[in-house]
Amino acid sequence: MGPSGASWGSIAYGISQIAKERGEWAGLPVPVRGERIVMEKSYPLADKIDILNAVTCPGGGVVAGLSERFEPEVIIRNEFWSSRLHSMVYIWEKDGKFGWDRAAIRNNMTFALGTIGASDAWSVETELTAMARLHSLVGARKFRQYLLTGSFLAKSKRSGIMYMFRRLRPTVAISLNGKTPKVLAALCLHSIGYYQDTFAGVQTATDDVIAHFILAMGDEKLFWRRANQHPGYRPEAAL
Amino acid sequence: MNLNKGEVSILNVAAGDITLSFDKSNAAEAVRARRIIRDCIRRGYALLVEVERDGEKRFERAVDFDDKTDRYIIADFDPVTAALADKNQRAEEEFDRAVMARADEERRESGQSSEVTVEAAAPAPRAGADTAERRGRGRPRRTAVDASSTRAVAVGRSAGG
Numbered sequence: 001m002g003p004s005g006a007s008w009g010s011i012a013y014g015i016s017q018i019a020k021e022r023g024e025w026a027g028l029p030v031p032v033r034g035e036r037i038v039m040e041k042s043y044p045l046a047d048k049i050d051i052l053n054a055v056t057c058p059g060g061g062v063v064a065g066l067s068e069r070f071e072p073e074v075i076i077r078n079e080f081w082s083s084r085l086h087s088m089v090y091i092w093e094k095d096g097k098f099g100w101d102r103a104a105i106r107n108n109m110t111f112a113l114g115t116i117g118a119s120d121a122w123s124v125e126t127e128l129t130a131m132a133r134l135h136s137l138v139g140a141r142k143f144r145q146y147l148l149t150g151s152f153l154a155k156s157k158r159s160g161i162m163y164m165f166r167r168l169r170p171t172v173a174i175s176l177n178g179k180t181p182k183v184l185a186a187l188c189l190h191s192i193g194y195y196q197d198t199f200a201g202v203q204t205a206t207d208d209v210i211a212h213f214i215l216a217m218g219d220e221k222l223f224w225r226r227a228n229q230h231p232g233y234r235p236e237a238a239l
Numbered sequence: 240m241n242l243n244k245g246e247v248s249i250l251n252v253a254a255g256d257i258t259l260s261f262d263k264s265n266a267a268e269a270v271r272a273r274r275i276i277r278d279c280i281r282r283g284y285a286l287l288v289e290v291e292r293d294g295e296k297r298f299e300r301a302v303d304f305d306d307k308t309d310r311y312i313i314a315d316f317d318p319v320t321a322a323l324a325d326k327n328q329r330a331e332e333e334f335d336r337a338v339m340a341r342a343d344e345e346r347r348e349s350g351q352s353s354e355v356t357v358e359a360a361a362p363a364p365r366a367g368a369d370t371a372e373r374r375g376r377g378r379p380r381r382t383a384v385d386a387s388s389t390r391a392v393a394v395g396r397s398a399g400g
Contacts, residue, residue: 016253025275026284026395027252040398042283126253133248133256136241137392157297170400188400191250201400207250211394218287218298226397236400 009123029193029202030121031056035114037202039193049193081234108238114198115168121195122204130206138213146209154213156220163216168199169238170230171212186237187212187227199238242390247272247286249279249393261309261386272386273306279393280304288313288384288391301391302381310383311391 012030019028024044029037036053039046077098078091088103135143138152145152150167161184164172170186190201191211201208215223230237242248247259259272280286280303287298288311301311 012253016251019252023278025249025251025257025279025393029252038398040396042396043398123253129256130250133242189397190400191395191397192252193398194400203250203252207256210392211250211397214287214298214392214394215285219285219300222285222300226399228399 012121012123026192027203032118032121032195033057035118035198035200036196037193038196039202040191043192046193083233086235108235111197111199111235111238114195115200118195118198118200121200121202127204127206130204130210134206134210134213137210154217156216158220161220163212165209165213165216166238167209168205170199170236171216171227172237172239183232183239185229186232186234186239187223187229188236189215189223189227242392244390245387247276247386247391247393249275249284250395263387269309273304273309276304276386276393277306283396285394285396286311286391287394289389290382290384298392301384304386305383308383309386311386311389313382313384314380 015028015030019026022028022044028045029039031037031052033056036057037049039049073094075093076090077093079088081087082089082102085102089100090103091098091100131143131147134146138146138154142152142154146165146167151164151169153162153164155162160176162174162176162181164174166172170188172186173184175182175184189212190208191203193202194200195202203211212223215226228236232239242258245261247261248256249259251257259275260268261272262268276286280301286301286304288301289296290299290313299313302314303312304310305312
């Protein structure tokens with residue numbers, strides 16, 4: 001149940017009706033308590049998303065995901081990934097003084113737990129619709145692999161890169177040049193928006209897979225340009 | 240729920256997808272589809288259209304939509320042509336390296352200097368190479384595909400991840 005006793009289904013339905021009236025063909029994201037939404041910047045209402053995030057995830061602070069929430073007057077001056085600490089490190093400034101802090105440990109488990117929470121935004125019917133659509137696009141064999149393992153492989157004719165498309169995980173780009181296969185990057189892309197620090201997009205899991213597959217096979221350069229390219233050692237890559 | 244010819248699927252948050260149809264027997268639906276497709280392209284959606292090349296079907300991105308003729312406009316990228324151009328270029332580079340190596344070896348054997356004149360360093364292209372491809376592909380050609388005879392998928396702009 002959502003806030004005020006309304007079911008998530010009815011909340012999602014209401015938002016979809018609003019989206020239809022406004023002519024938002026891809027819909028609008030469904031807020032989930034405890035999860036922050038990151039929206040594509042040019043999408044309508046993207047500039048209002050922080051207001052919504054303050055309601056669903058109060059006390060979010062300047063940068064969500066930090067072990068301690070910073071006050072608004074704290075300025076983040078720099079950030080980088082530390083392989084030794086296996087977390088993001090932030091250099092901050094407050095009242096002319098500098099300090100540093102590390103983000104809470106983020107690994108596959110934290111992302112996976114957040115993804116379970118974000119799944120309240122989806123409906124089973126929507127996911128089944130997307131799976132049927134995926135089946136019509138990739139064919140029986142690949143769909144069978146997807147259904148049974150949560151992933152399937154497809155090779156780009158343009159670049160020769162092998163892609164492993166995964167449900168609720170970034171797509172893995174694998175180079176087959178050389179003696180052994182080599183992971184080039186994990187490509188993360190969510191149409192419209194996603195729930196921060198999770199593997200969940202605002203669209204259902206299989207809709208994300210469809211988007212990845214269609215873009216990788218149809219316009220590979222655009223796919224790489226629009227996706228976040230995570231190195232294999234980062235928790236976001238889920239490898 | 241198959242995606243049939245003449246249909247466009249727009250990936251949607253709540254509905255899974257919205258399906259539009261360019262069925263010529265339903266004029267109202269075709270008008271609606273035209274309007275939405277134009278709007279999607281204007282907003283930066285990626286519109287991937289299924290095309291057939293050399294008997295093989297694949298998806299390619301539509302860069303525009305002609306609503307007078309209901310045709311998707313696709314930049315004509317042919318991976319076979321591009322691959323052939325890349326292969327020819329690699330073959331020529333390998334040939335150049337082989338010639339240079341042979342020339343260096345001959346000079347060492349004869350005790351001559353290893354300096355190479357500009358003329359000797361630029362051999363003629365290998366016979367059979369498609370030199371037209373090496374001059375660059377130029378502006379890509381565009382192909383128009385009838386919307387009622389193919390299927391397409393529209394994906395909204397990405398927020399990364």
